[in-house]
Amino acid sequence: MRTVSVLSARLVADVRDMVVEQREYRELLVRITARDLLLRYKQTVMGFGWAIFMPLVNTAVFSVIFTRVAPIETAVPYPLFAYCGLCTWNFFASTQRFAVVSLTSNTSLVTKVYCPREIFPFSAILVSLVDFAVASTVLVGLMAYYRIPVGWPLVFVPVIVAVHVAFTAGVALFLAMANLFYRDIKYLFEIVLAVWMFATSVVYPIERIGGRLGTLLLLNPMTPIIDAYRATLLERQLPAMGPFAAAAAVSVALLAIAWLLFHRAEFQFAENV
Amino acid sequence: MNRPGVTFNGVWKKFRRGERHDSLRDLIPSAVRALVRGRSDELAAEEFWAVHDVSFDVAPGEALGIIGPNGAGKSTVLKLLTRILKPTRGRCEVRGRVGALIEVAAGFHPDLTGRENVYLQGAIMGMKQAEIARTFEEIVEFAGITEFIDTPVKRYSSGMNARLGFAIAAHLDPDVLLIDEVLSVGDARFQERCVERMHALRASGVLLVFVSHNLTAVLDLCNRAVLIDRGRVRFDGHPAAAIQEYRRVTSNRDAGRPADADIHLAGVEVFDDRGRPVQAIDTGAGLTVRIHYKTSRPVERPHFAVDIHRGDGVYCHGTNTRLARLDLGTIDRDGHIDLVIPHLRLLPGCYSLSVGILDTHAVKPHDVQFHAYPFSVTSTCRDNGLVSLEHTWRVPDAQPARFSPVRTDRTDRKVALR
Numbered sequence: 001m002r003t004v005s006v007l008s009a010r011l012v013a014d015v016r017d018m019v020v021e022q023r024e025y026r027e028l029l030v031r032i033t034a035r036d037l038l039l040r041y042k043q044t045v046m047g048f049g050w051a052i053f054m055p056l057v058n059t060a061v062f063s064v065i066f067t068r069v070a071p072i073e074t075a076v077p078y079p080l081f082a083y084c085g086l087c088t089w090n091f092f093a094s095t096q097r098f099a100v101v102s103l104t105s106n107t108s109l110v111t112k113v114y115c116p117r118e119i120f121p122f123s124a125i126l127v128s129l130v131d132f133a134v135a136s137t138v139l140v141g142l143m144a145y146y147r148i149p150v151g152w153p154l155v156f157v158p159v160i161v162a163v164h165v166a167f168t169a170g171v172a173l174f175l176a177m178a179n180l181f182y183r184d185i186k187y188l189f190e191i192v193l194a195v196w197m198f199a200t201s202v203v204y205p206i207e208r209i210g211g212r213l214g215t216l217l218l219l220n221p222m223t224p225i226i227d228a229y230r231a232t233l234l235e236r237q238l239p240a241m242g243p244f245a246a247a248a249a250v251s252v253a254l255l256a257i258a259w260l261l262f263h264r265a266e267f268q269f270a271e272n273v
Numbered sequence: 274m275n276r277p278g279v280t281f282n283g284v285w286k287k288f289r290r291g292e293r294h295d296s297l298r299d300l301i302p303s304a305v306r307a308l309v310r311g312r313s314d315e316l317a318a319e320e321f322w323a324v325h326d327v328s329f330d331v332a333p334g335e336a337l338g339i340i341g342p343n344g345a346g347k348s349t350v351l352k353l354l355t356r357i358l359k360p361t362r363g364r365c366e367v368r369g370r371v372g373a374l375i376e377v378a379a380g381f382h383p384d385l386t387g388r389e390n391v392y393l394q395g396a397i398m399g400m401k402q403a404e405i406a407r408t409f410e411e412i413v414e415f416a417g418i419t420e421f422i423d424t425p426v427k428r429y430s431s432g433m434n435a436r437l438g439f440a441i442a443a444h445l446d447p448d449v450l451l452i453d454e455v456l457s458v459g460d461a462r463f464q465e466r467c468v469e470r471m472h473a474l475r476a477s478g479v480l481l482v483f484v485s486h487n488l489t490a491v492l493d494l495c496n497r498a499v500l501i502d503r504g505r506v507r508f509d510g511h512p513a514a515a516i517q518e519y520r521r522v523t524s525n526r527d528a529g530r531p532a533d534a535d536i537h538l539a540g541v542e543v544f545d546d547r548g549r550p551v552q553a554i555d556t557g558a559g560l561t562v563r564i565h566y567k568t569s570r571p572v573e574r575p576h577f578a579v580d581i582h583r584g585d586g587v588y589c590h591g592t593n594t595r596l597a598r599l600d601l602g603t604i605d606r607d608g609h610i611d612l613v614i615p616h617l618r619l620l621p622g623c624y625s626l627s628v629g630i631l632d633t634h635a636v637k638p639h640d641v642q643f644h645a646y647p648f649s650v651t652s653t654c655r656d657n658g659l660v661s662l663e664h665t666w667r668v669p670d671a672q673p674a675r676f677s678p679v680r681t682d683r684t685d686r687k688v689a690l691r
Contacts, residue, residue, distance in 0.1 A: 024399075025399075027396050027402060028397060028399075028403060030396075031392060031396035031397075032393070032396075035382060035385060035389070035390040035393055038385065038389065039382065039384055039385070042384055043384075086315050108376070108379045108380070109379060109397065110381055111357065112357070112376045112379035113353045113355075113357070113373070113375065113379050113380060113398075114356040114357050115397060116375065139571050183508055207428040267358065267359035270352070270357045271288070271289075271358070
């Protein structure tokens with residue numbers, strides 16, 4: 001019984017710490033994000049154009065595959081279906097790509113300066129979020145081109161974004177931390193990410209897989225999130241509430257656990273970079 | 274928040290030799306243990322105490338120097354203070370706004386311009402954007418890089434980098450400033466300005482903790498010093514005494530070195546003219562430098578040399594027994610030799626003694642210790658320059674009563690214009 005109360009007291013103290021620190025260092029988070037954005041597009045000709053270019057090229061490629069080579073049925077025109085999936089998936093994937101090396105590439109800061117280390121993976125999220133915002137302008141353009149009407153379910157989008165960000169952040173914190181201790185993570189996760197994309201309804205509706213594998217894939221929280229975007233944005237429907245609520249719960253729990261672990265391991269970072 | 278200060282209370286910190294985990298198999302049980310019980314604070318295999326039960330307090334307005342041989346744990350102490358590391362046991366606390374300079378340009382990114390880096394580094398050090406904007410001009414001017422402020426930092430010289438880094442930290446307006454060996458960068462003039470700035474910060478009540486190998490700078494800047502050796506506090510008190518102790522500790526250790534030299538230095542003591550050990554001497558007072566030596570084999574006609582340098586490196590005086598045409602004969606046992614300076618004509622400041630034992634021709638050294646023995650000179654005399662030359666002012670056809678003759682403590686008569 002005593003152990004429980006000690007543990008919960010420690011939990012409360014940690015959570016308070018985490019919140020206070022983030023507030024105290026919000027300026028730094030903004031600065032680091034600005035730095036990363038600036039660096040990302042410094043000495044590039046296209047600048048933010050790159051945020052649009054990649055999902056556009058992928059959309060073109062998959063459109064050829066899934067309308068000519070192996071045509072599939074989708075509720076909306078395929079390019080729209082694919083772009084919506086790709087640009088939302090891209091936010092998740094590119095955050096992870098930045099986050100995984102966020103601590104190891106800031107060695108001098110991690111070992112020489114005190115600041116809450118969450119700032120580094122968090123700034124990876126913010127940078128990708130800016131790209132996501134830029135890329136979604138093309139989605140709006142595509143929707144206008146295909147004359148997709150919008151409806152009231154649109155008000156649900158902020159909730160989807162919040163869940164999406166929470167899940168992304170949870171995974172990002174884990175990856176950043178894990179890569180600090182085991183550099184294998186950086187290579188391993190590239191493979192996992194590639195497989196994960198095809199296990200999510202990014203370029204095709206996941207239901208088409210079916211069978212036992214299909215059932216297994218229902219456990220993937222990214223699918224309900226991306227499906228929810230499509231439902232609210234393209235089909236004027238509410239997301240499928242059961243799976244989405246489950247995904248939301250998983251995301252929040254994951255973020256809470258990852259953040260807490262990250263916070264507790266933080267003091268070992270400087271010794272392990 | 275209560276008043277600023279530093280508390281270091283029974284702090285222990287362990288490190289591990291080699292890598293943390295060899296495989297995932299080790300990780301999982303240890304991670305589970307860490308989660309359930311917190312980290313163990315006992316030593317496991319391959320671990321050692323880098324900081325071993327260290328305690329000290331620093332009050333506002335104090336400047337604490339931390340000295341010690343390489344690997345003694347000085348920087349670990351500083352990293353514990355800045356919260357980069359967490360103590361294994363004990364409590365360490367810094368109250369007030371902390372400015373830390375572990376490495377001057379730690380937060381700089383080579384691809385960003387000087388301007389962008391100032392804002393970034395400022396934010397890293399906890400400054401608000403408005404504060405940085407307010408002191409921006411001052412920072413750039415202090416660093417002396419006004420014309421290069423929009424150039425990417427990767428094209429800066431290392432000196433410019435360091436200057437900009439220090440300039441930001443110097444304008445941080447902290448309650449507590451933690452500094453790790455920054456005076457080794459930049460040219461002499463810039464170093465001088467750094468010291469000046471740190472003096473000014475200290476005078477304005479900033480608490481300073483200063484880790485350095487530059488003993489003269491510690492003596493100059495600090496009013497207290499802690500000697501750390503192998504993770505433990507060996508001495509805590511007046512900087513000069515701490516430095517003396519530091520010399521003693523390291524020369525004892527050196528005594529165990531292989532006797533490749535037939536004769537070597539075994540320590541240096543400095544006495545005033547009443548034979549008491551001192552670290553601070555008045556201008557014009559007498560001084561005796563006692564050089565202890567140890568021999569392992571008879572040495573034929575060696576010579577002893579003493580050099581005095583000012584803190585900024587100016588060579589003030591050098592002499593040796595050969596110049597004095599002294600023949601010491603063959604030395605075959607341990608002993609000491611004294612250099613007696615009846616009137617030390619140096620003006621106030623920090624100085625250091627270098628001592629050496631040379632061969633018969635006073636060319637090849639048997640053993641030399643450079644800048645090993647810092648001392649300070651104090652005086653009421655406010656003359657400028659390096660040495661205090663005996664002098665009087667004489668005004669033709671005037672009443673000498675217009676001038677008040679001032680006798681400095683033990684100096685010959687001097688007249689100062691007031």
